Amino acid sequence: MSETRQDWHAVAGMSDLPAGTARAVTLLGEDIALWRGESGSAQAWRNQCPHRGMRLSFGQVRGDRLSCRYHGWQFDTAAQCKFMPAHRKISPPASVCVPSYGCRESGGLIWIRLAGDGDGFEDTAAAGDTQADALFCKSIFVDGSLETLADRLVGAYFPPASRALEAMPGAGFEGEVLDHGRGADESHAVVAWRRRGREPEEAFSTSYHGMRPARSVIRVVAKTEDEPPEALMLALQAMTERRTGVHLATQSSGNDETDRQRRLYFGRWARRLRWFLEHPEAPFDGFRPWT
Amino acid sequence: MSKDLEPAALDQWYVIESSEDLRSDQPRRTRLLGRPILGERSASGTVTIEERTEEGETLRKLPCLERYGYVWTTLGAPVKPLFDMPEFEEDGRRLVVCGVLTVRTSPGRIVENFLDLSHFPFVHTDILGAEPMTEVTPYKAKLDESSGELWVTECGFYQPQAMAASSGAAQVDYLYRVPQPYAAVLYKSSPGKAGAFDLIGIFPQPLEETLCDVHCFMLVYDDVSSYEGMLQWQQGIFLQDRIILENQRPARLPLDPKAELPSRADTSAIQYRRWLKNLGVEFGVA
Amino acid sequence: MIRLYDFVLSGSCYKVRLFLSLLGQDYETVPVGFYPAKEHKKPDFLQLNPLGQLPVLRDGDLVLRDAQAILVYLASKYDPSGSWYPDDAAARGRVAMWLSFAGGELMTASAARLHDVLNYPFDVASLREQARQAFVVLDDHLAEQELRDCPWVAGPEPTVADIACFPYVALSNDGGIARDEYPAIERWLARVMVLPGFIDMPGILTPWSGEAAEEPAA
Numbered sequence: 001m002s003e004t005r006q007d008w009h010a011v012a013g014m015s016d017l018p019a020g021t022a023r024a025v026t027l028l029g030e031d032i033a034l035w036r037g038e039s040g041s042a043q044a045w046r047n048q049c050p051h052r053g054m055r056l057s058f059g060q061v062r063g064d065r066l067s068c069r070y071h072g073w074q075f076d077t078a079a080q081c082k083f084m085p086a087h088r089k090i091s092p093p094a095s096v097c098v099p100s101y102g103c104r105e106s107g108g109l110i111w112i113r114l115a116g117d118g119d120g121f122e123d124t125a126a127a128g129d130t131q132a133d134a135l136f137c138k139s140i141f142v143d144g145s146l147e148t149l150a151d152r153l154v155g156a157y158f159p160p161a162s163r164a165l166e167a168m169p170g171a172g173f174e175g176e177v178l179d180h181g182r183g184a185d186e187s188h189a190v191v192a193w194r195r196r197g198r199e200p201e202e203a204f205s206t207s208y209h210g211m212r213p214a215r216s217v218i219r220v221v222a223k224t225e226d227e228p229p230e231a232l233m234l235a236l237q238a239m240t241e242r243r244t245g246v247h248l249a250t251q252s253s254g255n256d257e258t259d260r261q262r263r264l265y266f267g268r269w270a271r272r273l274r275w276f277l278e279h280p281e282a283p284f285d286g287f288r289p290w291t
Numbered sequence: 292m293s294k295d296l297e298p299a300a301l302d303q304w305y306v307i308e309s310s311e312d313l314r315s316d317q318p319r320r321t322r323l324l325g326r327p328i329l330g331e332r333s334a335s336g337t338v339t340i341e342e343r344t345e346e347g348e349t350l351r352k353l354p355c356l357e358r359y360g361y362v363w364t365t366l367g368a369p370v371k372p373l374f375d376m377p378e379f380e381e382d383g384r385r386l387v388v389c390g391v392l393t394v395r396t397s398p399g400r401i402v403e404n405f406l407d408l409s410h411f412p413f414v415h416t417d418i419l420g421a422e423p424m425t426e427v428t429p430y431k432a433k434l435d436e437s438s439g440e441l442w443v444t445e446c447g448f449y450q451p452q453a454m455a456a457s458s459g460a461a462q463v464d465y466l467y468r469v470p471q472p473y474a475a476v477l478y479k480s481s482p483g484k485a486g487a488f489d490l491i492g493i494f495p496q497p498l499e500e501t502l503c504d505v506h507c508f509m510l511v512y513d514d515v516s517s518y519e520g521m522l523q524w525q526q527g528i529f530l531q532d533r534i535i536l537e538n539q540r541p542a543r544l545p546l547d548p549k550a551e552l553p554s555r556a557d558t559s560a561i562q563y564r565r566w567l568k569n570l571g572v573e574f575g576v577a
Numbered sequence: 578m579i580r581l582y583d584f585v586l587s588g589s590c591y592k593v594r595l596f597l598s599l600l601g602q603d604y605e606t607v608p609v610g611f612y613p614a615k616e617h618k619k620p621d622f623l624q625l626n627p628l629g630q631l632p633v634l635r636d637g638d639l640v641l642r643d644a645q646a647i648l649v650y651l652a653s654k655y656d657p658s659g660s661w662y663p664d665d666a667a668a669r670g671r672v673a674m675w676l677s678f679a680g681g682e683l684m685t686a687s688a689a690r691l692h693d694v695l696n697y698p699f700d701v702a703s704l705r706e707q708a709r710q711a712f713v714v715l716d717d718h719l720a721e722q723e724l725r726d727c728p729w730v731a732g733p734e735p736t737v738a739d740i741a742c743f744p745y746v747a748l749s750n751d752g753g754i755a756r757d758e759y760p761a762i763e764r765w766l767a768r769v770m771v772l773p774g775f776i777d778m779p780g781i782l783t784p785w786s787g788e789a790a791e792e793p794a795a
Contacts, residue, residue, distance in 0.1 A: 016760035020784070021767065024757045030539065050552045053539040060785040069782060070535050072413045086409035086556035087427035096552055138720065141758040243298065245758075264724050271717055312613055378658070389612030393696055419701070504696070519608035523585040526612070530586055530779035534750055 005115035008102075010214060010247045011233030012110045013136035017042055024057035026239040026288035030114055032101065033057040040077055044112045049073060050081070050096060108249035110137030111234055133252040134233075135259055137266035140274040141245050146216060146238040149218040149246065151275060153218055153234060232266075246273070267277060296324055299567075300574035301367025303471045304374075306494040306506040307390045308362045313338060323500040324366055324574060328353070340364045346442045349380050360388050361494065361506060371439070374470035378490055378510055384533035387521045389507040391496075398473040398495040398503050398577035399544030400569060404532055405475045405550050406467050406559040408448050415530050421460075427556035441566055443467035443559045454489060455524035456513040457482045464488075467559065469497040472567055473497065483512035491525070496536055500575045505529070543577035550577070562575055579604035586613035586694070588603050588744035590632040591778045592644040593651070594742045599774040602657050612695055640731060645676040648737040660734050660789055671731040672738045678739035680790065682711035686745040691753030697750040705754050712749070715742065720761035726766060743769050747781045 009024040012034060022035035024047055033056035043066075047055045054070040063255065063269075065074040073096075074083040081095040081096035102113045104121045133190065174241065218234040236247035248270050252259050276282070307330050308319045319330040327343040340353045340362070357361040359379055378384065378553045394401060403411070409427045411420025430446040446465035446514055453463045461480070465487075473495050478488035490510040495503040509525055516524075546568045555563050567576060579597070583590045583606040597604050609614035609631060618629045626633045626642040633640060634647045636654075639648050652662035663669060686708040691697040715730075722728055724771050731738040747766055749756055756762060769775065777783050 018764065021763070023760070023763060024755065026757065048540045051554070052551055053545075055537060055538040055540060056650070056784055058534075058538055062785045062787075066607060067785070069413060070424075070539075071407075071409045084556075085412065086427040086552055087420070088423075089425050121514065139758075139760070191376055260724055264721060267717075267724070307612075388613075391696060395692060395693070517608065519610050522610070523608050527585045527779045530694070530751070534780050534782065537750070 006113060006215070007105070007172050008111045008121055009188040009237055010109040011044075011112050011237050011245070013139055013247055013249070014042070014105050014108055014110055014140065015136050017110060022057050022059050022062045023060055024055065025237075026243070027112055028114060028238055029240050031055070032112065033059070034103075034112075035059070035061055035066050037061060037066075037077060039255070042080070042105055043077060045075075045079055046099040046101075048098075049099060054087045056098065074279050096167075102203060106235055107235075109233075109247050131241055131267045133254070134249050135252040135262060137248045137263050138270040139245055140248045140270050140277075141239070141243065141275045143242060144244055144277065145241050146236050146244050149244050150216070150218070150236060152277065152280070153236075153246075162186075192246035218245065246270070246277075246283075295368070295561055297571055298367060299570040299572040300324055300497075301463050302365065303367075303473055304356070304363045304365050304371045305473070305496050306363055307340065307496055308391075309356050309506065310360050310362055311388060311506045312390075313362050321496070322362070323542065324497055325386050325562075326366065328364070330362060330364075334369075338362055341372060342366065351563070355456045359531065360386055361509060374474070376476070376490075376492075377565060383484070383512055384490075384510050385513060387509040387516070387518060387525065389509070389522055389525050389529070390532070391504045392526070393504060394503050394505055394536050396503065396542045397501050397540065397544050398497045399563075399575050400539055400542065401493065401503055402469065402473060402506060403544060403560050403563055404536055405477070406443055406563060407557075408471070408559075409448055409554075409556045410464070410535070411448060411450070414535055415528060418528065419450050422453050429555070430558065432559040432562040432563065435448050438470075440471075441467075441562060443468035443562075451480060453530070454482050454511065454513070454522045456511075456518045465566040469563065469566075472570060472572055478496065481512045487512055489513075493556075497575055516538060541577050544574055545577045546572075547577075565566060580635040581606050582609050582622075582631060582635075583607060584609055584617075584631050585706065586779065587611065587631050588778075589630075589644040591744045592740055593632050593634060594778070595743070595776055596651055596737065598776045600661075602651070602655050603793050608622065609757060614683070618753070620718065628729050645680045645737075647719055648740055649676070652715070652737050656785070661737050661740075663732070663734075663736065668679060668732055668736075672736050674759070675730045675738035676741050678711070678715075679738065679745075680696075682707070682714070683745050685711065685740060686749050686752055688710065688746060688755055689754060690745070691752075693752050694745070702752070703753065708752070708754050712746065712756070712767050713763060715746070716759040716762045719765045728765070739765075739769060744778070744781075748778075751780045 005028060009027055011027055017023065017034060017036050017073050018038050022033060024033050031047040033045045034042060036042050045056060048068050049056055049068040051068065052070055054068050056066060056068060058069040059066045060069065062074065063074050067074045072085040073081055075084050075098055079098040079100040080094065081092040084090065084092055097222045099139065102116065104111045109137055216236040216238065233241050235247045237247065239245055248266055250262060250266055253262065302332055306416045307321055307323065307328060309360045312356055313330055313332050315332045315334050321328050327345060329343055330338065330340045332338050338355050338357060343395060344350055344351055353364045353366065356373055358373060359376055363373055377424055386434050400443055412422050412425045420489040428447055430443065432443045444466045448463055448465065449460065450463045451460045463478045466478045476490055481489040482489045489512060492508050494506040496506060497503050507525065507529060508523060513521060544564065546564050579602065580730060581593055581604055609622060609713060610709065611631060613616060616622055617631055623629055625640060632644055633642050641650055649662055662672060685704045688699050689701050689704040689708055690697040692701040692704065697792065727733045729735045730737050730742055767784055
């Protein structure tokens with residue numbers, strides 16, 4: 001697996017980790033407890049209580065502490081044990097803590113890195129121009145390595161969000177590719193396309209960034225003549241060598257109702273994409289592979 | 292045949308089935324310490340147990356005992372006879388055989404959980420414990436040199452419903468006996484007979500290092516509860532533990548004292564791990 | 578008095594126990610020796626249910642089998658609000674659709690659990706795969722339901738369809754099926770677990786109630 005433990009990887013949508021909940025995520029084969037206190041930011045820890053090895057993702061979030069399901073040991077957001085219920089009057093020694101990972105929230109997604117401290121996030125492909133107004137849509141999970149999926153995703157036909165409302169009733173995938181090209185450094189590619197049956201002046205160009213060096217983040221920017229550019233981000237999570245997560249975020253319109261429609265639209269698009277990725281032999285309407 | 296096993300694992304007695312469920316029309320094809328086993332009862336009632344190859348050919352006949360409602364065997368040469376449980380001779384007790392429940396973990400994790408007091412309020416909430424009554428008072432855990440058994444004594448815990456027959460919360464006295472590494476029996480104040488103890492025992496049958504069939508019994512003074520009521524009470528308790536046991540990492544029991552951090556309430560676990568290490572147990576430990 | 582023929586570890590029996598509790602309805606249980614005695618496959622029980630399955634509910638002269646059927650009956654008879662089994666053609670159709678899913682596709686998760694816990698001789702890899710496919714369908718559906726302000730399985734309010742779907746999803750870990758990939762399912766489980774009158778069963782991990790003060794004495 002080429003993805004390194006020092007890189008930042010998306011592991012979930014921010015809104016898929018509500019306050020007061022804990023869940024398990026797998027990254028590069030590592031079992032991770034991801035949780036969020038009632039008031040705080042996301043935490044990513046080794047999924048193993050230091051006491052008896054119980055997976056902490058099964059724990060209860062109590063306020064801003066995570067309480068292990070087995071014996072109720074409570075850990076604060078610094079991953080420090082603060083309370084051992086079997087010894088109510090004893091303050092746990094500082095040595096009782098859980099190894100934690102760097103964890104950031106950006107672009108609608110939660111990002112982790114397994115090695116190194118929490119710095120350096122701003123320099124990565126994960127931190128981009130969709131941060132402030134990002135809208136997480138859906139995560140899908142499919143069999144296959146990140147490498148395989150990234151190869152197939154680059155060149156996929158990504159519909160622009162502004163067309164979401166219009167395209168809702170139908171499949172929204174009826175486009176045709178007019179032209180495509182690849183940047184010299186392979187860091188981005190451009191596809192020009194139009195909706196089938198429409199006039200050429202309605203053509204869009206869609207560019208893909210981040211193919212190299214961080215193949216785990218694919219950023220798609222759709223441009224038209226008269227509308228501002230729109231971005232869509234697909235962040236790939238190498239769970240194991242045989243299983244990969246794809247987290248899809250777009251940008252917020254600033255309007256709740258429109259955002260709701262966008263999430264519905266891209267949620268459905270993600271489901272089609274998942275089917276396509278599960279069926280590599282099948283032709284996919286709306287997917288144009290690079291040649 | 293699988294890898295060579297150490298005497299500490301081979302030379303124990305293991306339950307492979309309850310006497311009741313090993314019927315002439317129902318042989319038990321199972322595994323023990325990673326090896327295929329067949330247990331059969333003839334029409335006349337005689338039990339035979341054999342170790343087989345993976346292809347199902349007989350390798351050898353194994354020793355066989357029927358006691359305490361169970362069929363026992365061993366793959367090695369135990370230095371001691373099967374441990375004695377005189378309580379089975381006492382009048383007025385009822386035996387509940389809880390059936391085989393499978394758990395994906397090591398036998399050591401299962402026994403250690405059985406000896407554990409401080410999980411009661413969190414795993415068996417409102418039955419064997421309840422917050423905020425979580426304090427574990429000091430107790431003793433000691434290897435009895437003459438018998439070679441581990442005993443955990445002077446335990447007490449506040450329990451909302453200590454047994455099926457309990458009518459309300461009570462401070463309950465406990466003691467535990469671990470007659471061999473992979474078998475354990477607990478004694479707790481009986482709600483059915485003042486001053487007496489009810490027994491609950493577990494006999495993990497390690498199929499593989501991290502996969503066990505667990506045989507569990509209760510031997511109680513209880514004239515109130517139905518057999519099914521008592522059985523299902525215990526099965527419910529077991530399934531509360533099971534989701535914990537299957538989600539401990541690693542599944543093998545770590546014997547290195549620095550691998551996991553115990554507290555004083557874990558005295559029994561500390562002694563248990565030390566004992567396994569001194570005995571040279573390798574099967575199912577890390 | 579309503580009488581439920583019950584087994585403590587059965588998720589199907591738990592559907593009925595849970596719903597009776599949510600309704601605040603009194604009942605008595607008859608524990609049936611499902612395991613290891615297999616009493617449900619013996620003549621006395623087969624007289625009650627020739628299919629040899631739990632649960633069975635007796636209410637007066639009425640004897641019903643099948644958890645989904647029992648939920649529909651209990652809602653129709655004992656829920657004066659009518660919200661658990663809504664009296665509207667489309668809503669009822671949706672409820673029936675998901676009741677069928679609960680008694681059909683989701684039972685693969687139950688079978689995987691029977692294999693893992695009680696050693697039933699099933700092809701567990703296939704069962705888990707089928708269960709995961711069903712979970713994906715449910716997770717996709719619930720994610721869309723949330724976006725429509727309709728966060729329950731069959732509509733804007735909880736119905737018997739939620740109760741029928743809940744147990745074997747919530748118990749999936751017992752059968753070796755993790756739920757890490759189903760965040761919308763996890764949120765829905767959490768919503769069910771805070772319904773007034775909710776009760777759990779062994780193998781279901783409930784969220785913190787937020788009650789007892791857990792601070793150590795200073």
